[in-house]
Amino acid sequence: MERVFDLRWRVLRAPWNQPRGSEQDSLENTSRHIVAVTLEGDFWGVGRVHWNSPEEAQIRYMAVEPLHGGKGIGSRILQALETFARESGALRIVLNARETAVPFYCKWAYNDIAEAATLFGCLAHRRMEKPL
Numbered sequence: 001m002e003r004v005f006d007l008r009w010r011v012l013r014a015p016w017n018q019p020r021g022s023e024q025d026s027l028e029n030t031s032r033h034i035v036a037v038t039l040e041g042d043f044w045g046v047g048r049v050h051w052n053s054p055e056e057a058q059i060r061y062m063a064v065e066p067l068h069g070g071k072g073i074g075s076r077i078l079q080a081l082e083t084f085a086r087e088s089g090a091l092r093i094v095l096n097a098r099e100t101a102v103p104f105y106c107k108w109a110y111n112d113i114a115e116a117a118t119l120f121g122c123l124a125h126r127r128m129e130k131p132l
């Protein structure tokens with residue numbers, strides 16, 4: 001998990017000067033984690049799903065190594081998280097997307113349903129939802 005946290009921190013927290021540790025929450029042990037790993041053992045992408053209720057799953061912490069963005073890694077992680085949530089009985093999946101990532105989730109049929117919290121005083125987010 002240290003390598004998962006390291007990739008999350010570098011992609012999702014360091015550019016906004018957030019401390020190590022801020023890339024984790026209290027749900028890590030009860031969540032499903034998906035990691036894209038090369039044959040050499042390098043971590044190129046990570047993502048996580050947890051449960052808000054038996055019907056509702058939530059994706060958090062999607063992060064792809066910037067050098068390897070745009071190669072389909074994020075899409076494959078997203079699909080694996082959705083498949084796991086669906087097979088575990090979730091009826092819908094939700095997430096809070098930073099505005100720059102909204103087109104990525106729209107491509108995968110997520111609906112933009114509401115404004116969500118702004119992170120670090122500057123990163124606007126949208127609440128997105130997809131029926132499974």
Ligand SMILES: CC(C)(COP(=O)(O)OP(=O)(O)OC[C@H]1O[C@@H](n2cnc3c(N)ncnc32)[C@H](O)[C@@H]1OP(=O)(O)O)[C@@H](O)C(=O)NCCC(=O)NCCS
Nearest residue numbers: 062063064069070071072073074075097098100101103104
């Ligand atoms: C968002 C993110 C996970 C996408 O992963 P990725 O591996 O680059 O995405 P993929 O290559 O699987 O797919 C990208 C597809 O979405 C589209 N897209 C639209 N807007 C995009 C955006 N802002 N970022 C990435 N892809 C975007 C691309 O055009 C591409 O479609 P195509 O295959 O038809 O060309 C990755 O860019 C990332 O880690 N971004 C920084 C952190 C972040 O924003 N995480 C999400 C937090 S809510």
